[in-house]
Amino acid sequence: MNVLNSLEPQNVFRFFEEIASIPHGSNNLQKISDYLVAFANERNLKVIRDEALNVIIFKDGTAGYETSAPVILQGHMDMVAVKEENCRKNLETEGLDLEVSDGFISAKGTSLGGDDGIAVAYALAVLDSDTIAHPPLEVVITTNEEIGLLGAAALDCSVLKGRIMLNMDSEDEGIFTAGCAGGATADMVIPVAREAFDGVKMHLELKDFKGGHSGQEINAQRANANKILGRILLALKDESVSFRLITANGGEKDNAIARFAAADLAVAAEDVSKAKEAVLKITEIVKSEYHTTDVDAKITFTEDGKAAEALDADSTLRVIRLLHHTPYGVMKYSYEIKGLVQTSLNCGVFKFDEAGAHLIFSVRSSVSSEKDELLGRLSDLAELLGGKCNVYGAYPAWEYRADSKVRDLIVDDYKKLTGKEPRIEVIHAGLECGMFSDKLPGLDAISFGPDMDDIHTFHEKLNIESAKRGFELLVEVLKDLK
Ligand SMILES: [Zn+2]
Numbered sequence: 001m002n003v004l005n006s007l008e009p010q011n012v013f014r015f016f017e018e019i020a021s022i023p024h025g026s027n028n029l030q031k032i033s034d035y036l037v038a039f040a041n042e043r044n045l046k047v048i049r050d051e052a053l054n055v056i057i058f059k060d061g062t063a064g065y066e067t068s069a070p071v072i073l074q075g076h077m078d079m080v081a082v083k084e085e086n087c088r089k090n091l092e093t094e095g096l097d098l099e100v101s102d103g104f105i106s107a108k109g110t111s112l113g114g115d116d117g118i119a120v121a122y123a124l125a126v127l128d129s130d131t132i133a134h135p136p137l138e139v140v141i142t143t144n145e146e147i148g149l150l151g152a153a154a155l156d157c158s159v160l161k162g163r164i165m166l167n168m169d170s171e172d173e174g175i176f177t178a179g180c181a182g183g184a185t186a187d188m189v190i191p192v193a194r195e196a197f198d199g200v201k202m203h204l205e206l207k208d209f210k211g212g213h214s215g216q217e218i219n220a221q222r223a224n225a226n227k228i229l230g231r232i233l234l235a236l237k238d239e240s241v242s243f244r245l246i247t248a249n250g251g252e253k254d255n256a257i258a259r260f261a262a263a264d265l266a267v268a269a270e271d272v273s274k275a276k277e278a279v280l281k282i283t284e285i286v287k288s289e290y291h292t293t294d295v296d297a298k299i300t301f302t303e304d305g306k307a308a309e310a311l312d313a314d315s316t317l318r319v320i321r322l323l324h325h326t327p328y329g330v331m332k333y334s335y336e337i338k339g340l341v342q343t344s345l346n347c348g349v350f351k352f353d354e355a356g357a358h359l360i361f362s363v364r365s366s367v368s369s370e371k372d373e374l375l376g377r378l379s380d381l382a383e384l385l386g387g388k389c390n391v392y393g394a395y396p397a398w399e400y401r402a403d404s405k406v407r408d409l410i411v412d413d414y415k416k417l418t419g420k421e422p423r424i425e426v427i428h429a430g431l432e433c434g435m436f437s438d439k440l441p442g443l444d445a446i447s448f449g450p451d452m453d454d455i456h457t458f459h460e461k462l463n464i465e466s467a468k469r470g471f472e473l474l475v476e477v478l479k480d481l482k
Helices: 011-018 029-043 114-128 150-155 225-238 269-289 313-325 366-383 405-418 430-441 465-479
Strands: 045-051 055-058 072-074 096-101 103-108 137-142 165-166 175-180 183-191 194-207 245-252 262-268 298-311 329-333 340-354 354-365 388-395 423-427 442-447 460-463
Touching: 011 114, 011 465, 029 045, 029 114, 045 175, 055 114, 072 114, 072 430, 103 465, 114 137, 114 460, 114 465, 137 225, 150 430, 165 354, 165 423, 165 430, 175 405, 175 430, 183 262, 183 313, 183 366, 194 225, 194 245, 194 269, 225 262, 225 269, 225 313, 225 340, 245 313, 269 298, 298 313, 298 329, 313 354, 313 366, 329 366, 340 366, 354 366, 366 388, 405 442, 405 465, 430 442, 460 465
Parallel strands: 072 137, 072 165, 165 442, 175 423
Antiparallel strands: 045 055, 055 137, 096 103, 103 460, 175 442, 183 354, 183 388, 194 262, 194 298, 245 262, 245 298, 245 340, 329 340, 340 354
């Protein structure tokens, strides 16, 4: 312990180190939530904790700020707890081993939780201070942000009076986020029937596609292995190969572009060489189309014994159509903000279970009617294929405000502090600000944070100087929100 005690601002890094010593991966938040409640109790600050373990701490405005409009300071207490393959640490029960090197803080063998521990440390440092000037504060520390904004979704916001919010969950200094997309998960389910089918069992494998985040990287126009699988199966049909699907799967998460997919096919013995030729041909076409985005992609098609049972002909065809005819990628760019993806979708997971074939999408849009239109299209297509589409995990968009007092103020203060011109961004991914702006009509919010690299991985690191400037900015903004 006390690896950070020589760093400034001392209080920020002291709290950051305390937080790091408490295990706080998503869904493992009782202890960190207890710590926050104890922090408030020790200082006689009013605190509310709900069933989702969200914690809200209140503090009166300082002298001269008693009647200023309250300000919400917001971050999330959970982190993505991941470790290197050979790291022996138990992230459920043990704290992190912090290290300082070359101006960065990281954790030995694990993710750091700078996302979003730095926000919590900033907030506690302000709450703990007798010298920082600020309006009445409502510090909202949510749970399980990293697994679908669950804490923010569950939070009863009626206890909040503030309509100005500083969200501290960004990881690029100088880039201020002022809007985000809303979205939902859509699970298309197509029932299938099986029957006996004599043939050669063949294994089709697609791997080493580039993948990526279905929000931030959807505009890179990379191949999605699930979509390519559908295209290969359709090519087999178009070449009149007699075959059936046995089983298939692809991708890992609805919000990740699928990097791999695989299928077992039953191919009529007399059509095996025709099938191999067809796969070879479509493989060349796909590789050439994606030669800049998916350079390492590999597609193999090998014999794997004898097949006895498979989907029937109708089910096979419906599953191929499911993969091939569902839309994928960017649907529309913003007219107002150059380069911003407005509406997109990604079929991240393809799998079979007792209910049939599932193709699971992450659908995003900063315009809710466009999101609804896409969900409606998936639902109709599912119906056409004899199935249905279940929608869950919906989160609202945070619409960009033409007028934003807090945005103007933070921009001015940033320029004064650093002499640099900041960037304002609207992002194509979900943020807690969307949840809050939905629940708190008229909310004026901005998201900022210090430089962090490789968040959500065991390479995660926090830039110390940037964290210091981030805190100075927060202090300055609070002072100016009189
Ligand atoms: Zn975060």
